[in-house]
Structures are given as C-alpha cells and as structure tokens.
Amino acid sequence: MSVTEGFDPDGVKCVVWDLDGTLWDEIAVESATDDLPTPRPAALAAIDALAARGVLSSIASRSAPSVLDRLDAVPEVRARFLAPQVSWQDKSESLRRIAKDLGIAVDALVLVDDSPYERAEVEALLPGVRTLAPQDVPALLAAFEGREVTAESRERVRRYRTEETRKAEGERFEGSREEFLRWCDMRLTIGAATADEIPRALELAARTHRLNSSGLTPDRLRELASSDGHELYTARMTDRFGEYGIIGAALVDRTHRTDRGTPAAWSVPLLALSCRVAGRGAAAAFLFRLMERAREAGAEEFRVTLRPTDANLEMRILLRQAGLRRTDDTDTETATGTAAATAADSAVLGRTLQGDLPGSPAWLHVSDREETEA
Known part of the structure; x- marks a missing residue:
C-alpha cells in the first residue's frame, strides 16, 4: 500500500x-x-x-x-x-x-x-x-503534483516569516494587547471576488478548519459561486509589517426575495478565514461588514450555514457573539446540494438585521474595496 x-x-x-x-x-x-x-x-x-x-x-x-x-x-x-x-x-x-x-x-x-x-x-x-x-x-x-498553486500559496512561507517578526514585536511592545493591535495599523478591505481571487477562495474552503462555518467543498463552492443569485466575497488585510493577502472568503446566496424584489435574506453557505488572522478581530469584522452590506441591500435577515466540527469551535463562538441563533429553516440544499444528506450535521443560524448590529474591533480599519479603488 x-x-x-x-x-x-x-x-x-x-x-x-x-x-x-x-x-x-x-x-x-x-x-x-x-x-x-x-x-x-x-x-x-x-x-x-x-x-x-x-x-x-x-x-x-x-x-x-x-x-x-x-x-x-x-x-x-x-x-x-x-x-x-x-x-x-x-x-x-x-x-x-x-x-x-x-x-x-x-x-x-x-x-x-x-x-x-x-x-x-x-x-x-x-x-x-x-x-x-x-x-x-x-x-x-x-x-x-498537478494541484493548482495560487499566488497566496507561493507567498505563504514569506508571510509566516513576517508573522514571526510581528510576534517578536508584540512580545517587546510596552503596552496592552489592544494598544499593540492599534499600533499595527491593521486594515481590512472587503469586496466581490475578482476572477484571479477565486482560486484563493477555493483554497480557503479546502484548507481552513478553525474558522470555517460549513466545510463546503471547493467544487461545490465553484459551482455555486457561478450560479445566479450568488456572489463570492473576499477579504484582504494589511498592517505596518506587510500584506496578509486574501484571508477570508464568503459565499452569499441572495435568491430569497420579498414581494418588493429586495433580498429577504442574505444566506451564507460558507464563511472561511485563514487561521493566520485568528485573535486579531478580522473574522468578526468580515462577518459584521457582510451583515451591514446585507442590510444596505434591503435584506431583512442574515443567515449562516453551520456544520459543527471538533475544529471550528472558534467559528461557532463568533456566530453566537454576532447574535445568530438556530432557525426553524433546515433547508441547507443551497449549501450542500442535498438537504437530506446534511440535515443531521448542519444547521442554519440566523438573525434579524433590524436594530443595532455589532461593530468591528476598534483597532481594525474596515473598508469596502469599492471605496479604496475609487
């Protein structure tokens, strides 16, 4: 063998x-x-x-x-x-x-x-x-051999070396953890994925576990991202030490609409972030900005498909802190292709978009990519 x-x-x-x-x-x-x-x-x-x-x-x-x-x-x-x-x-x-x-x-x-x-x-x-x-x-x-290598993959070793420098600076920094994070000048930009970003989004779906909501396969993600009513979002991050690159991907399903033609809900079959940004607030900021964009688009509810695993406790805590709770809607067909096959191990978490929404960490500058490119 x-x-x-x-x-x-x-x-x-x-x-x-x-x-x-x-x-x-x-x-x-x-x-x-x-x-x-x-x-x-x-x-x-x-x-x-x-x-x-x-x-x-x-x-x-x-x-x-x-x-x-x-x-x-x-x-x-x-x-x-x-x-x-x-x-x-x-x-x-x-x-x-x-x-x-x-x-x-x-x-x-x-x-x-x-x-x-x-x-x-x-x-x-x-x-x-x-x-x-x-x-x-x-x-x-x-x-x-024969597996696709993204630009992010080729840069991974260098970025981990940058992380070693970042960690060493944090150990020398005289101040609180939050003061250090502010000093790092971290900036998160969010927007619809471009064609050259899709391979990295597929890679995040396949390789991330701690901060992965559903474990959606790359093949299914690619299929859904190209279908009507769906859009793939990515998040990039930088700080004073350099670029993190694309650290997050989220697939948004906007096929459920009200009689007015506005989306009744933004459903997220997959939210996945690199473990390299764990503890920096980027996962929360990405999720919260998606919720804000959903409300700006007229959506009344925000939903995330969750498949609990031994590895993604951090993601489950984040979703709960964002106010998402299990709904009666067990239709996970959008996320998996066959609802019956995954109803036992997946759930749909949701929350209303009315009222106050959670805010991003104070040390993280969050912007839409459309703003930065204007």
Missing part, C-alpha cells in the same frame, strides 16, 4: 523534519567541531519544493537545544524552517508546540523521521498526524 494512500494534500500545512538521520546523515551532538553535518541535498530540495506549493517546514529533533543555536549560524538552512523545536522532549509534544506557534491544527502536520520508534510515538499520541520515513518523501511530493 502506498504511504500516501488516502492522503489529502489540501490538509497539509506544515511538514516537520527530524534532523539526525533525516535532514543529515550524522548525529549533530557527536560532531567533533561546532560545524553542523551537511544537509542532504535531496531533503533541502524537497523542502524548497514544498515551500513553492505553500507548505511550511519545521523541525522536531530530540537533541541538545544547542544544536538549534548552531543551526542559527547557518542562515541559508535555518531560513527554511519555522517554529523549530530541538530538545529532549517527546516528538509528540514538539509537534503540539509547533502547531500552537504556527496557529494551525496538529492534524495539519506531517512528520518525516528515520526512527520507527519516534514515528510510532507520534502515531500513538497524535493519531491525526501522518508520519513518513525519509524514503517516503518522493511519494509525498508526488501527491502534490
């Missing part, structure tokens, strides 16, 4: 590499000098190929922490890795820390390690993590 049988490349956000016997041949702590072993060219080439497809790389090595200090002295190698962990702790714990530092789910990691024991330990304690031996890496790369 192939090591990648049943493997979903869309679910992989970071490949974690062991060092001794995996990234290089020797054991670093046994080196007679401070020089690190020479990395295997094939391993570096694989890391670069993954980065070109938007897949991050990190390190989990059971070794002396001083090895990481020595790696810092080799910037051309160290620059390939984010949130590296080098210590005597269990590999499973290292992987948990990497996922936390990167703000991604542990199940979005793949471990490459030459030790059957280390792979077994991770498989036992983190059953959602795929583990591979170094000789399996070509099969891993082959699993990504």
